[in-house]
Amino acid sequence: MDDDTLFPRERVEIAPGAVHLPGWLGRERSADLLAACRAWALPPAGLRTVLMPNGGRMSVEQVSLGWHWYPYGYARTVVDGDGAPVKPFPAWLGAWAGQAVADAGPGAEAAAHAPAALPFDIALVNFYGPGARMGMHRDSDERVPAPVVSFSLGDTCLFRFGTPEGRGRPWQDIELRSGDAFVFGGPSRLAYHGVPRTRPGSAPAGLGLSGRLNVTVRVSGFSAAEDGVPQA
Template sequence: MTDPLFGAAPVEIAPGAVHVPGWLDAEQRRDLVDRCRRWASGPAGMRHHTMPRGGTMSVAMASLGWYWRPYRYSRTLPGGGPVPEFPPMLGALALAGVEAAYGAPPGPGAAPYDVALVNFYDADARMGMHQDRDEQAAEPVVSLSLGDACVFRFGNTETRGRPYTDVELRSGDLFVFGGPSRMAYHGVPRTLPDSGDPASGLTAGRLNITIRASGMAAD
C-alpha cells in the first residue's frame, strides 16, 4: 500500500460504477477487520456455499441481517436460529460510501441498507462473474476491501464476457455500483498474495464487505 493513494478522487469505471481509492483510513480498516473476525466467529460463521450444480465456492462467506445462499435470502440459518443482526454502523458506512461515490446520499424513499456479506479470499480463492440480483431493491451495492489487493473485473449487464474493465482494489478502497450498472456482471479472477495491509491487522488474505438493501420486509 502506498499512502499517496489515500484521499484520491473517485474514478468512474462505468456509468453508476465508481471506485474511490483509499476511502477507509487505518483506524477504520483495523476496526472493520476486528469486527469481521467477531462476525466470522458467530453462530453462522464462515461458510463455503455449495452451488446449484454441485460446486463449492472457494470464497468463505458470513451473512449479516439476511442469510444468503445461492441464490436467495432467508431470515433463518440452516438448521434454524436467527441470522446475526445487521450492524447499524455498516448502514451508516453504506450511506457515506454512496455520497462519497456519487456526491449525494440516496434520495428520499430509498430502501434501507439491511444486509451485508463478509467474504474472505485466501490466495487461491476466486469469484466468478455474476450479478447481484437477489435483492428486491435497486439501491447501489457498496463494497469495501481489506487486506490483500485483488483484481476486480467489472463487466456489462448483458453477458459474463467482454466488455469488462479490470480494477485493482486495495485495502481501504470503496467501490459502489448502482443505476445503469446495478445489474452488471462482476467477479474476482485473482487476488494478489503478499500485498496485505499490516495497518489493518490483516496481513494475509482479503476481506470484502458488500452492503446491500434487500428491499424485503423483516417478517
C-alpha cells in the first residue's frame, strides 16, 4: 500500500502472469532494503559495471547475490570482476519475493514450480545513475520457469513490458515508483522488458536515495554442486 499518494494505486495485471503491485514494500521495508543494498554494494564482490560480449558496457551498475550473473550465465565467483565469492542470498529477501508472488495471484505462478522445493536463491541489484537505462531483454539464464519478482527503490522509472516473442511491439509502458513490486511468471515469464528512462529527482525525500535501485529476485534451478552456467 502506498504511503505518499492521496488515492492508493491498485494492483494491476499487465499481461497474463504479469502483475504490478504498487507500494508493496511500504516505508519500513523500503528503508531496510536500501540499507541492505548499500552493504551489498561494498567490495569485495561489490557493485560493478557489466562488460557485454560485443564490447559495450551496461549503463547500470550491478551486484549479484546467491549466484553471480555475467553475460550470459551464472557462477559462484565474480568471474568478470574481482574474482571474489558472490555474496550470500538472504532468506528474508526470498520470503518477501514469495509473499509478493502470493499477492500477485495464481496467474503469476508457474505450474512446474514448487516453492518449498525450489526457493528463491538469486538477486540482481541494479543501480541506475544519471542517464542509465536497460535495453529490452528477457531473463532466460535460469533453469526453471519460476516467477521473477522485482522491487523498486528511489527514482521513478518507465518500465517497458513486452511479449515473449521479441523485443519489438506490442509492449506496455508502466510507471514504477519507489516501493513498487512487479511480478512476472506463467505465460509472461520470458517476456522481453526494459527501462528506457528514469525520472531523476523523483525519489521520496525521506528515503535518502539519489537514483534508482532495482532488486530482481529469481529461482536458479541449479544444484549446489554446480559451479556455473556456460555462456549459450
